[in-house]
Amino acid sequence: MKPLHHFAFFLGAVLLLAFSACNTAPDKTPAQQTPADTSGIAAKKWWKEAVVYQIYPRSFKDSDGDGVGDLKGIISKLDYVKSLGIDMVWLNPVYASPNKDNGYDISDYQNIMKEFGAMADFDALLQGFHDRDIKVFMDLVVNHCSEEHAWFKSARSSRNSPYYNYFHWWPAEKGKPPYRWSIFDEKGDAWEYNKATDSYYLHYFADAQPDLNWENPALRQEIYKMMRFWLDKGIDGFRLDAIAFCSKDTTWSPLPAAYDGNWGMYYASGPYLHDYMQEMNREVFSKYDIATVAEAMGDVERVMKFVDPARKELDMAYYFEAIDFGYLPKEYKMPDPKGYDFVAWKKIYAKWTDAFAQKGWGTMYLANHDQPRMLTRWGNDSPAVRDVSSKMLTTFILSMRGTPFYYFGDEIGMTNIKFDKVDDYNDIELLTNYAQVKAKGGDLKRFLEGMKISSRDNGRTPMQWDDTPNAGFSTGKPWLKVNPNYAAVNVSSQEADPNSILNYFRAMAQLRKKEPVLIYGDWQLVDADNPDVFAYTRTLNNKKLLVLLNFKAVDATANTGLDLSKAKVLIGNYPAPSVSGKLKPYEAVILELP
């Protein structure tokens, strides 16, 4: 078994969430009625038209100088968020948590993490977003909770606790539990012995994150009640974290001989997963006009089950195949030194985009809190080209079919911090894997080099607001180091520059709003085997756009076979955008064809 490999697979899988709008509730604004849909596929929904901006609260803005971002900090930046032209914000978990996995270990689902503020701050934040016509969706972390949750504290005290069956246990009198792997456990063991009950509890993540037993209807009702609490406050949707893990094989039979280390496939997507999703929809989602997005794992067939509207489960799904591409096999997120196969990568997007054209609805993202910075991973972060490269990636995200999820800081071209020392890292994922490599006598230097590209902390460094100390993020010592490039890369300097990365993002977000073809139009890959250029058309009724993206640092030519002689430029990332198909390094251009 190769745990490092599984982990990368897992995270990809975990991040697939779906916005789900209520199937029965009518759309609110007449202005948002669906434009004619030539494909006949896409019933119009507000969440298909939204641009989502992800805020990692810990790193966005610190209001009280403790070095940790907080809700009042976000409140102080509401006008900035509005100025981006986005429609919806996804907040990473803000619930009470001891922060073993930065909020993904929840000790009280109906309270706010102390470092982030209080419920009154949350209410003010929600109101502030709503006053600005920005919707808010929250992370729903319900595969597991924290060992400090009252349910678990009671459960672990006695087998007679009313909460014992809220968790998965293996009684010690049956001997050692059958092997299961854990993603954030140094020993790689998902069973942890608990003395008071003389039994082992299951934790697919860290031992501080016990898995909840979804087979217990009482647990499910508690979760639905908690969801209604937030929805009744007026939040607009949920991202369902690691949702495929809720149902698992609880016969705990030995792993099949065919088990190939593909953790997600064998440990998640259990027999009742979609029963639970349908129950959740019936009991909760269908009563509200909201959106849901699944962090779902697996192939097209598995993912589609969450979002096929006929099944009445969730609305949108993240998929992982493209974002997890380009790592060495059987290793933990270790980038292939030879780079990645660009043509194959494009075809992954084509496969998923085509699938969502038939049914359901996808998402588009290149980064989030589980990923490094998109500019380092998928573009080029060197100062000479980071401007164009970053704008090119933004053009990509905002011109694809599927709701765009855009990660905070990418709108100013933030880059990986590339820590040299393990001591600089905070993330449980990295620290666990470092310890495992070390225990096996592996090459730690090579591991740390790889992590400069792929580790999650690269995407978690504080927001760079200006060129004052700590990039204007905090007056205290930031919980994670600020990227030293903040003097050159920050919001304040880019506000003033009409050609900045920031203002390009705003222009692209406006363009998406103005052109329904970018939302509902058909998508077609062209010049598929071009080794440098990602080229596709978007077509709706009589409108046809051609998107040309040069992903390479060299001049390149798109051979689309289309007549460009009368093409009109809608946007481009160079002062004189190309209308000929000949592209400068990292050039992006969207052309309207007659």
Ligand code: GLC
């Ligand atoms: C999801 C989250 C990730 C977290 C994991 C465990 O994948 O996105 O940040 O570590 O779940 O909760």
